[in-house]
Amino acid sequence: MPELTFTLRPRPPFRLDLTVWALRRRAHNVVDRFDDGVWRRVLVVGKSAVGIAVTQTRTGSRPEIEVRTSAARPQALKADVSAIVTRMLGLDRDLSGFYKLARDDARLGELADRLRGMKPVRYATVFEAFANAVACQLVSLSAGMHVLNRIAEAFGARGAAAEMRSFPPAAAIAHSTPDALRALGLSRQKGEYLIGLARLAIDPKDRDFASIAPLANDDAIARLSKIRGVGRWTAEYVMLRGFGRINIFPGDDVGGRNKLFEWLGVDGAPTYDGVAAMLERWHPYGGLIYLHLIVNSVAGGGHVAA
Structure with a gap:
């Protein structure tokens, strides 16, 4: 090749x-x-x-x-x-504003310094963000990742290295069936949701949800939430990881909320409104903090050299 x-x-x-x-x-x-x-x-x-x-x-x-x-x-x-x-x-992405904010805040400064150089990532397509959200709804990230791996192996494009596959293109999923996806670990309902999302993603009038990109956050989330199977958590997750809106922390994300409470040393049960209140002091970087907390937990596990 x-x-x-x-x-x-x-x-x-x-x-x-x-x-x-x-x-x-x-x-x-x-x-x-x-x-x-x-x-x-x-x-x-x-x-x-x-x-x-x-x-x-x-x-x-x-x-x-x-x-x-x-x-x-x-x-x-x-x-x-x-x-x-x-x-x-x-x-x-210019993160100079984030680092300036971190310089004046001891707690954020420690996190930003520890992970200095980490950029806000996005998936290759908005459909990939949706697929990650669907696979990981109501299950652990580790379990959801196993399902995504199987879907990639079944539907992904083959690279030059025979053992590697791409993330499945929306067109491949759009022509699949709920039973085929169920055999790979998705529930029938999730399979139906994912196929529906894939069909929307390949619509030539709105490829990969391009019409959402210019909308303000609230309008975009409202539009996304009208799609079958898309609730508040999925919409906010896709806004961050699909559209790169680094001001959005998916407030219904249980893992993200727990990481935030642990980082802040706060006891109690995290709530959506409580998360928003805690992050207000670091506006507009809530989503960037969400990504930092994910990598911070990985780095703490020894996978990344700090």
Whole structure:
């Protein structure tokens, strides 16, 4: 398979390892792999499967990453791959306001310093964000990840490395059946929801929910919540992880709420309104704090070198 290597320059500060772990979340994630400092994934660009291997080659005030692509026509796909990688890893996101806020707040400052260089990640598509939400509703993240792995292995596009698959394109799921998805670990109802979302994502009049992107948060959440199977938690999760709205902390996320309470040293049962009140002092970075708390728990488990 032909290869092409090119360089991207993230806005500093940037650390590839911390950023990729915000995508991976669990070591058994087979779509996003990170071994020996290299992030590997298969992207679907149009009808082409593109294997990428990304390495950070420069740190400090002028960070750089090297992107090695494997595809039938890598040069023709370079611009698209560059745009996807930039969006997924948040390479162009300016977090200077967040770091300024952290300098004046001891608690946030410790977290920001510990994970300095972690960028706000997004999934490759909004549909992928929806699929992660559906698979992980009402189950643990670890269990949901196993289901997502099986769906990727069944429906993902094959990369240059035979053992790797892309996250399943919406078109592949749209033409599946609830019974096929049930065999992979989704309930029949969740399978129906996911197929419905996939069909919306491939609508040529609104590819991958593009009409949502220009809307204000409240309007976007209201629109998303009208979709069958999409409640407040899913809508907020997709706003953060699909559309990159880093001011949105998914307030109904039990794991996220528990991490927030643990970080703040607060006792009691977390509530949606309580979470919003606690995060007000750090507005508009609630979603970025959510991502930091996820990676902080992984780093605490020894998966990431702090």
